[in-house]
Amino acid sequence: MAKIRLATVWLAGCSGCHMSFLDMDEWLIELAEQVEVVFSPVGSDLKEYPENVDVCLVEGGVANEENLELALELRDRTKTVISFGDCAVTANVPGMRNMLGGAEPVLKRAYLELGDKTPQLPHAPGIVPELLEKVQPLHSVIPVDIFMPGCPPSAERIRATLEPLLRGEQPEMVGREMIKFG
Amino acid sequence: MSVVTLKINDQELATETGKTILEAAQDAGIRIPTLCHLDGITDVGACRLCLIELKGGRKLLPACVTEVAEGMEVETHTEKLQDYRRMIVELLFSEGNHVCAICVANENCELQDVAVEVGMDHTRFRYRFPDRHIDLSHPQFGIDHNRCILCTRCVRVCDEIEGAHVWDVAQRGAAEYIVSGLSQPWGEVDACTACGKCVDACPTGSIFRKGTTTAEKVGDRDKLQFLVTARQERQWTR
Amino acid sequence: MGITLREIVEEMGGGVPEGEVKAVQTGGPSGGCIPASMLDTPVDYDSLKTVGSMMGSGGMVVMDTETSMVEVAQFYMEFCRGETCGKCVPCRTGTVQLYALLSKILAGQATEADLTVMEDLCHVVCETSLCGLGMTAPNPVLSTLRYFKHEYTDLLKRVPVSANGRGH
Ligand code: SF4
Ligand code: SF4
Ligand code: SF4
Ligand code: SF4
Ligand code: FES
DSSP: OOOEEEEEEEOBSOSHHHHHHHTTTTHHHHHHHHEEEEEOTTTOOOSSOOSSEEEEEEESBEEEHHHHHHHHHHHHHEEEEEEESHHHHHOTTGGGGGGGOSHHHHHIIIIIISOSSSOOOOOOTTTSOOEEEEEEOGGGTSOOSEEEOOSSOOHHHHHHHHHHHHTTOOOOOOSHHHHOOO | OOEEEEEETTEEEEEETTOBHHHHHHHTTOOOOOSSOOTTSOOOOOSOTTEEEETTOSSOEETTTOBOOTTOEEESOOHHHHHHHHHHHHHHHHHSOOOGGGOTTTTSOHHHHHHHHTTOSSOSSOOOOOOOOEEOOSSSEEEEGGGOOOOOHHHHIIIIIIOOOOEEEESOGGGOEEEETTTOOGGGOTTOOOOOHHHHHOSSSSEEETTOOTTOOOOOHHHHHHHHHHHHHOOOOO | OOSBHHIIIIIISOOOSSSOEEEEEESSTTSEEEEGGGTTOBOSHHHHHHTTOOOTTOOEEEEETTOOHHHHHHHHHHHHHHHOOSOSHHHHHHHHHHHHHHHHHHTTOOOHHHHHHHHHHHHHHHHHOSSHHHHHTTHHHHHHHHHHHHHHHHHSOOOOOOTTSOOO
16 A cells, blocks of 8 residues: 655644644654655655645644645645644634734734834735735635644644544544644 | 423433423433523523424423423434534634633633534634723733623623622624623722622633633632522531 | 515516516515515415515515625625624624625635535524524525525635545
C-alpha cells in the first residue's frame, strides 16, 4: 500500500497546534513510518503545496489573502481536510480583531494609535499579504471534512484523530476528550 | 401529595403531581440538557434545550416548565431532538464571542459542556462577531457581555433569592443585553449587596469574580440550591 | 370567507395591471406565498393552512412575475428579525441567521450546503420557538422553498468541482 501523503498547514494561528503535534513525542516516529510528510512548516521544506495529498491538518483561521489562497489551493489538492484547533474551527483568538469592525480600524489601532516611534501603515503589495475584512474559520471558505477543536488540541486528541485515518477509517469526533473547545 | 405515573424513555416512573418533567427525569437519573434552568429559581423556558417529545403530542415541550401528567410517555433523546439541540447550541456560539482558550470559565462552563453533550464540533452558522462591552466598574465582580447567552439566570437569582433585582433585560432580538440598575455601570448600582450569587448562577464566563483568570472560575451552583432549601425547609447546614 | 383567491385577486382586485400574477402572499409577515397555479384555493383557515400559508392578519400581497421570491422571503425575515422579543434562543438568533443566509443566497455567495442548513434551521425555528412569532417566522421561506425552489437554486454559487470530486 502506498504511504499516506500527509500535509500540515499553518494559517492565522499561533503555531501552538503544531507544537502540540510535536508533543506526540515518540509516536511521531511511528507516524513517520506510516506517512510521507509532503508539506509542513515543521516537517518539510517545500514552499508549494503539492498535488494528491491524502490528509491535511490546517491550523489557524483565514485572516489574509495569502491564507485564503492557500486554503483554496489545499482544498483542491487534498482528500481529507482537517480543521486543526480552535482558530481553524472558530477563528478563536485571531478572530477577536473582528470585534473592531474590519481590516482598516485594526491596522489603524495597531500601527498608528499604538505605534510609538514611526507610526505608519504597512503597505507592500505582493510582499505583505493584505488583511481580509474579517478573520473567518476555515469552513467558511472551503468545505472541511473533520473538525478537531481545542486550543491547542492535546497530543492525545491529535493522535486519536490520525490513528483511524491511517487505518483508512473515520475518527469518531465525540465526547469531551475529542471535541471540547478551549 | 398524589402520585403520578409516567414513562420516560420507556422507563416506568412514579412521581408527585406538580413536578416538572425535568424534575421527574432528574430524580430518575435521566439527564436532559438545560441552560436557562437553575435549581432554586423560577423557570422561563427560554433556551429550548430541554425540549422533549411526548407520545401522541404534536409539539415539542420544554421539560423545565411542563408538569407531569398521568400516563405521559416522554422521549428525551430522539434523533430529531438531538439534531435540534445541536443546532440551538450552534446558534448560541455564533451569536456571541466565545474564545474558550482565554475565558475564565474554560473547563467549568455549562455552554461548553452542553456543546460536548450534543456533539457540536463546529457551528454551521456565520459568526456574528458582535461588538459588545465589558463592565468592570464593580469593585469585586465583572461582566463580559461577549460571553453572555441571555439565559437570565443572573436576573432571576438576584431578584428571587437575593431580593436586590440589580439585573434586567434591555433591548430585544439581536440587540438584547443584560443591564444593571437603571442602565448604570454595575459598580454604581446601590441595590447590589455584592453577595456574589449572580457569579455562581451564571452558566458561562460572563459574570466573574475579579482576579480570576483563564479557567479559574469554578461556579458553586449547589450553594444557591442550599440557600433555597435552607429557607424553605429550615435546614441551615450542608 | 370561502371564496377563492382568484376571485379576490382577479375579479375584485382586477389582477395585475401589466403582466401576470405569480404568487399571493397571505397572512401578514409570517404567512406564506401561494403560487398562481393554486389561485383556486378557497380563502378559509384550513385551506390556506394546507397550502402552507395562513389566514393570519387577513392581509394579502399580490406579486407579479417580475418579483424575486427570495427577495420576498428576505424582506419578511428582516421584519421578523426586528420583531423577535429575544427571549428564546431559536427565534432570537435563528431569525438573524435566516436573514443572513437569505442575503448570502441573494449575493450569489451561497452553496448547496447553505441551502440545506437554511431549510433545517427553518424547521428548528418553527418547532422549538417559544411563541407564535418564532413558530411562524420561517413560513415565508418555507413556502417559497416549497413552490419556487428553483429561484433559490438558480442563485447558488456555481461550484467548480475539483479532481477529488468536492466543490467549494
Ligand atoms: S463562556 Fe464558555 S463557551 Fe463561552 S468562551 Fe467561556 S468557556 Fe467558552
Ligand atoms: S452580587 Fe448579588 S446583589 Fe449584586 S448583582 Fe449579583 S446577585 Fe445581585
Ligand atoms: S450574564 Fe450569565 S447568567 Fe446572566 S444572562 Fe448572561 S449568561 Fe446568563
Ligand atoms: S418565539 Fe416568541 S418568545 Fe421566542 S424570541 Fe420569538 S417572540 Fe420571543
Ligand atoms: S432549560 Fe428548559 S428551556 Fe432552558
